[in-house]
Structures are given as C-alpha cells and as structure tokens.
Amino acid sequence: MLATLLHAPGDIRVEEVPDAELHGADEAVVRVVAACICGSDLWPYRGITSVSGPTRIGHEFVGVVEAVGDGVSKVRVGDFVIAPFYVCDNICINCRNSVSTSCLQGGSWGSRRGGHQVDGGQGELVRVPLADGTLVPVRGPVDAALVPHLLTLSDVMGTGHHAALSAGVRAGSTVAVVGDGAVGLCAILAAKRLGAERIVAMSRHADRQAIAREFGATDVVEERGDAGAARIRELFDGIGADAVLEAVGTKESMDQALRSARPGGIVGFVGVPNGGAELPIGRMFSTNVGVRGGVAPVRGYIEEFLPEVLDGSLTPGRVFDLELPLADAAEGYAAMDARRATKVLLRP
C-alpha cells in the first residue's frame, strides 16, 4: 500500500509500505476514502519539532471498514467511518468524563502499538486499534459531496468546538478568535453554532476572512499582537471579549489572546503549544482571565455534529481549499507551509 512518510524537515514522500493488517481482536482495517494535512503536521515538516528518520505521518481520515477483529461489534465491514485524530476505548473513566484524549488505553496514529505499526491515515489503509471505541460509523449511503465535511469531524471542527466549549461560549457571548487556519475558522463556526452574538475573526488573508464571515464572523481585525488586542478591547466596551479562542499555539498568539479577553473572561486554547509559551500567571491573577482547553476530545463531539453534517446544515468542509491525489502529498505540505492553502484534502 502507499503511505506518506516524513523523512526530514521539508522532505515528504509517498512510498510503498507493508499493507495494514489486523493484529488484535479489537482492531479494524480501514480503506481510506479521504485524509488531510493538519496544521500540526507542519511543526515537524518545518523542523520546529524534531524528526528522527522516516516517520509515518497524518492523523485525520475517513474511510470504509475492510476487515474487523473477532471482538469488534460496533463497526462492520463496509461501514463508512470517521476516525478521530487519536485512538480511544470510549469506555474508561477519562472517556466517560468527556476527555477521551486522555483515554487510559489510548494512542496515536503513526505510532507503534503491540509491536506493530499503526498507520498515519495519509495512506491507503489504516490499522485501527480499539476500533469500537475509536471509529464512528455513518449509517447508510454517504453522498460524495459530504466527504469533506465529514472529514473535518476527524479533527478541525471538533477542535474548534472544543475551544469554544472550553471558553464557555454560549448564547449571547462575545468572542474573538486568534488564528485563521482551519481550526480558527471552525472555532468561528462552532461559536456561531453555540449562539455567540458577536464574533471577531483576527485575520489578514482575504480568502480566510471570506470563509470566516461565511462561518459567522461579524467583524474582522487585521492588526496583530498588542495592536490586535487593543482593537479587540476597543470593539468590546474597552474591556475585551467574554471568550477568546486561541488556535495557533505560539507565545505571541497566547499573549494576544490573554490581552483580548475581558476581566473574568476565558481563553479557550487548542493550538498545540510551541516555543515555550508558559502562561503569565500574574496577569491571569490580576485580571481573572482563565485558560482552559487542550488537545480536543473530538471523538465525543462527532455524534453530535453528524446529523447536522448529513442534513447539510453544518458545512465545515468549506475549510478545504486544495484537493490532491495522495501521490501529491508533498505538494500539499508545501502549499500549506507557504500558506497558499488553508487545508489540504488528500484522496488515495
């Protein structure tokens, strides 16, 4: 089978690897229908996080179940399934507490488990451990036009939603969103869906601003850093927004987020922290701005979104602006790295 490997920073190759196979009774093998490239895949691609030799990459995919182990009962061969960006059993205490990213049995795509490769998703087939817990089946025929939307439930839509939930967004909230990548855009959509009254997108890119407005942004702020935060405060009574959704992960973006929240507000953060972005507790103390969020437990959100995607009322797949065959994954990485694309969909 073909799969995408990162050999070194900037060096992405699609290569022949051994076919994914069942290695346990709780497993499934899924033939990938569509996968995508995540903003967080760019950290090792850019060499910001280390790369030690050829590594299977990717963690977002949808597909059709090709085989299941004897212990799998909730998904069946032939099911169209959505995979969250991690593996979980969906029954442990952390999963029951809605934090399936901390599943006691959980794991990652692209890792090794039980001595065998778990595939990354940017490939033709994927071995799925804990298939009953991890995979969400979509019953009935799936319209090809819905695939991009369903694929976002694998990560970015749920991650944007997690930022909004973590920040306590509800009907009437005022919201600012830091980051105009796919997650930031989905955070706008999620905030709108939760009833936010006013949503400010912080973006300098005309194309992304357009999607932001389509997703529910009422205002756009182009300034960044201190100037951006000052503009946000100005828009909200001089004090800032109730909820600020941070979808970047740098020290600068977190500072901007903290300065954009009103006293007593919350920063919901989902950007993978990068570059020693420790939080300034003195500032948080004096302003009562809280910080919640983290790696988003999207598995628990998929079933909530699914009916809305299937009936066409939720269209997060609008974040995809480049679709390529799997063989051209390298071009997809280059396009996202250069910000020529917001989010790239790959078809095996």
Place this chain on the structure above:
Amino acid sequence: MLATLLHAPGDIRVEEVPDAELHGADEAVVRVVAACICGSDLWPYRGITSVSGPTRIGHEFVGVVEAVGDGVSKVRVGDFVIAPFYVCDNICINCRNSVSTSCLQGGSWGSRRGGHQVDGGQGELVRVPLADGTLVPVRGPVDAALVPHLLTLSDVMGTGHHAALSAGVRAGSTVAVVGDGAVGLCAILAAKRLGAERIVAMSRHADRQAIAREFGATDVVEERGDAGAARIRELFDGIGADAVLEAVGTKESMDQALRSARPGGIVGFVGVPNGGAELPIGRMFSTNVGVRGGVAPVRGYIEEFLPEVLDGSLTPGRVFDLELPLADAAEGYAAMDARRATKVLLRP
C-alpha cells in the same frame, strides 16, 4: 488615630497618624470594629515583596459608619458595614460582569487616592472612597459573636468561594484543596456549601486539619509536592479530583495543584502568585486541566453569604485562632509568620 505601618521587613509598628477624613462626596469614614491580618500581608512583612519606607498596611475590616459625603445614599451614619479588601463602584461594566476587582474606578486600601491617604484598615478609622459601591451594610443590631464571621466576608470566605466557583465546584464534585491557611480552610467550607461530595484537605497541622474537617473535609493528605499529588490521584480513581483549589501562590503549590486535577479538571487559584510561578501550558494542553481564578471579587459575594452568617448556618470565623488588641499588631504578624496562628483578628 492609631494605625499599623510596615516600616521594613519584620518591622510592624502601631503609630499615631492623622485622622481619616472625607475628601469627596462619594466617601465615608468608618470606625473599625475589627480588622485582620492576611496571609498576603506576610509577603512584604517577610521581604518577599519589596517595602519602600513606612507603609500603611491591612485590607480587611468591618466597622461602623461615622461620616458620609453628600453623594452617599446606600450607607448611613451608624450602619455596621463590611468592607471588601478593595474599593469598587459596583456599577461599572466589570463590576456588572461580577469582576469588581477589575472595577474601572477601583482602588486599594493603604494607597493614596485623589492626593490623600486611603487607610489600610488595621487602624482606628478608615477613609472609604466609593462608599456606596464598596461597603455592604448589615441592617439591624449586630451580635458581637458574629463579628469574626462577618469579618471573613471581607476577604477569606469570599476568596475561598471564588476558588471553588472558578474551579466549577458543584453538587457531587470531587475536590482537593492545596493550602491550609484561612483561605484554604474557607475554600473547603465553600466547596461543602456548593455541594461537593468529597473534599480532601492537604495539611500537616493538626489544628488546621481539625478545622478542615469541621468545615467539610472528608479526607486529609499530609504529603506534599509530587507525593501529595500522587496521593490525591490515588484517592480519586487514579486520575485526580474534578476541582483543585489552590490557596498558596507558589510555583510548588501550583504544580501540586495541576498534578492533582484529573484530565479535564480545573484548578481554581486564588493564592497571590509569588516567585515566578508561570504555568506549564504543555502540561495543561496534554491533560486539558484548566486554570481559572485570580484576585477574588468578594464584594459580589458578601450579600449572598450575609443571611447565612446572620442565621448562624455559616461560621467561617472559626479560622481566627488569635485575637489581639490593635496595639499588639506586631505580635499578630509574628504569630502568623511563625505559623503559630492561622488568622489573627485585631480590635482597635
């Protein structure tokens, strides 16, 4: 009048100062009935925060209104009043958002305002700016036995409550409390009052453990640091508590708190941050443990607690274990510094 001044670390004196006087139409002068020493007063006393010459100190008091300016309408001469540990107008947007510590007109006891001294509270009289917003009158005669309980509404009871609210404590929550000072003990009482099912006090002091249990602690953990956090996780299904209330303010106590919370849990922090306790965002990200809290907007909580204190059902004044005449304030500081006393009440 007599007032307490900090001259240098360890050097507390009670001295004659000019009488407090009205300097604006919105002001009152209050004759202090009881004041107290706060754990945060120990930071400058210990020289951990800097002291630049003789400084009026104190920020918690109750008393009787002796004079009011022409613009004051909500408190009257002769009213028994509770002062929160800061000054606020109680009408600005931040006050309306329940963050009166960020009042747009707010200020501090012991500072200068409008060119004149605002007294610290550890003295005979206090000039109170924004009297209508700041002071909460207690109508009718006040039983002397209730004074210590009422005095805690000035700071520690409301601050403990803020930790619990910030951490989302509600009926059925599991809670761990880091810090067994007056605020930590009040945090236990507040968590119990909000319906927490199980509350673990982290304390090594027999006297404080006894108050903790009286206030609602179901368990006591004597270990600290990593060992303490491991014990907390062990007590709660191996994962930790839903809510951890941090009432110390050091890097060590915050680390202990973060490690004691379950994935997806919240640390409610009210300890004044001290010693560069920046928050480890990477750990927060991977565990989804949030951090909320800060300088507690206790003004907004006083009216909620008042009926319960007046009917005897809420008795936070149990945290006072030493009562001294104002003239002996220095002994009170020494006793708290040496942990011979949990909380000292001063009577002018």
